[in-house]
Amino acid sequence: MMLTNQTEPIVSIATAPGRGAVGIVRVSGRNLAPFVMELLGRSLVPRHATYLPFKSDTGVVIDHGLAIYFPAPHSYTGEDVLELQAHGGPVVLQMLVAACLSQRSLPGLRLAAPGEFTQRAFLNDKMDLTQAEAVSDLIDASTAHAVRSAARSLSGAFSDTIGGLREMLVTLRMLVESTLDFPEEEIDFLQKADAQGQLLRLREQLAAVMHQTQQGVLLREGIKVVIAGQPNAGKSSLLNALAGAELAIVTPIAGTTRDVITQTIQINGVPVHILDTAGLRDSDDTVEQMGITRAWAEIARADAVVYVYDRTQMHDPAVQAKDRALRERLPDSVPVVAVWNKADVVGDMTAAPADTPLAGNDVVLSLSAKTGEGLEALRAQLLQWAGWEQSTEGLFIARQRHVNALVAVESHLEMADAWLQQGGDHLDLLAEELRLAQVALGEITGEFNADDLLGEIFSRFCIGK
Secondary structure (H helix, E strand, C coil): CCCCCCCEEEECCCCCCCCEEEEEEEECCCHHHHHHHHHHHCCCCCCCCCCEEECCCCCEEEEEEEEEEEECCCCCCCCCCCCEEEECCCCHHHHHHHHHCCCCCCCCCCCCCCCCHHHHHHHHHCCHHHHHHHHHHHHHHHCHHHHHHHHHHCCCHHHHHHHHHHHHHHHHHHHHHHHHHHHHHHHHHEEEEEEEEHHHHHHHHHHHHHHHHHHHHHHCCCCCEEECCCCCHHHHHHHHHHHCCCCCCCCCCCCCCCCCEEEEEECCEEEEEEEECCCCCCCCCHHHHHHHHHHHHHHHCCEEEEEEEEEECCCHHHHHHHHHHHHCCCCCCCCCCEECHHHHCCCCCCCCCCCCCCCCCEEEEECCCCCCCCCCHHHHHHHHCCCCCCCCCCCCCCCCCHHHHHHHHHHHHHHHHHHHCCHHHHHHHHHHHHHHHHHHHHHHCCCCCCCCHHHHHHHCCCCCC
């Protein structure tokens, strides 16, 4: 998606698809006053709700509801904005949109693209790019922690943090640039101004922000965990136990689960996307074969694998041989929790038998999906692998692109440090690395951004926002 024409007025249904008690149609553009008069037959007091009939272009009353007019610049987009609040039937809202599009006083009015209202808010300096992204993250948040963190980002907490780094960087840049203008001062001047100390403090602050940002990415995106193992090991029972609901069908019949079942749960506020897969075995059933193929594909893309062993079969050589063969097929890059399930049946919650088919880094746990005993240890292990820390106070939501930008800043500051160590002959290179660091930092808030990046970001928003 490329950036849209920002001079054209736009209209869209701003509430979620489907039926609801209330629905909203939003219009944004320049000089909407004549349009408001034509559409509603009267002018509106700014920022005051007015109850009145909404009519079609033929004068037929569509509905009665509230109209609110927000003149620029005191609106969400920074343009004139009109909101029509009616009953939330899809046909009602579509008729209101049609009525808006039929008005002659607002030529060029068109349907808004996904995220276009927020895009205009960004382009009109109503918010920076991190705040704009936080709007989408707040809507998509899957846990209470994610909601609070997205709200903090929307309020400007992340932007302020990045702004603090920017101020430190700009101060250092000014120092170095002024030295370039007066070469006779050079290194002595930088030493007296403690340029090395400033750069060190900047890198330390950057490291702290990077850590916070990585936690924010985890809070937004969560982790993907695949439950794998032989048929009837208790994989679906484990999914149900972790989710606290009967999501997957559990029977004593091998091969009951034939496709991937996905459920998102939260562990200490972190979204965990759990996938229950078909039992891994050789099968002549075409449908089951497809499920097994999908299971291996999901395993390859997982952040962690929970491999479930059947503790009631732990002394069966054939079962152990099959488990060993399957364990060897798991990707080396994916951490594995070896879970001995059905501990309640054998009456033993101790560690797994000595001959458990494991790899060197496997974590071994014993639990009962039926009783829930041992589940907390599994949850804690998954969070540990994810790199999650218990304290989320002051955390802001973040995205992988923010991490990538900060990594680029770190790289440029590392090079800057190297040039500073080498003395006055390389001050121009030092200055350039600091400049590039500021450009990379500016990509986070939108101070420096390509149009195609903006298009990609806003295209992922919902329509009407």
